Amino acid sequence: MHTRGGILMANVIAGLALGFVVANIGFGDYAQLNRMFTFQDLRMFYAFAGAVAIIVVVFAVVGVRRTRGRIHAGVVPGAVLFGTGWAISGGCPAIPIIQVASGYLPALVTIAGVAVGIWLCRWANAKFFRLDRGSCGL
Incomplete structure (x- = not known):
């Protein structure tokens, strides 16, 4: 049986490890991200492609399936x-x-x-769109 403290500690360790890896591969460096977005350096793009390939394999192994139905109305403008x-x-x-x-x-x-954007999204959703509660992220 898992304890709350053990799960919290595992999450903290995983978060620190992820932060360390992400920082060391350059995702925290604005100049490197800019070079990726302007296609001057494809190293970061390949890191993304590798991550997507890994998650596709993991989803296939675990058996994650896309739910049927239409794409949520907020996906395209949100993206x-x-x-x-x-x-x-x-x-x-x-x-x-x-x-x-x-x-x-x-x-x-x-x-x-990010905080202001989430607040604005929730405000606009409540006033105009009335989409489900998860539409505005956090």
């Missing part, structure tokens, strides 16, 4: 906003945390932007 924000700020929501931990304090602006 466009996510990609645009990532290209501008140099990080998806997790990367600025790694950047701050690495001493790059301007990433705090990105973290604030």
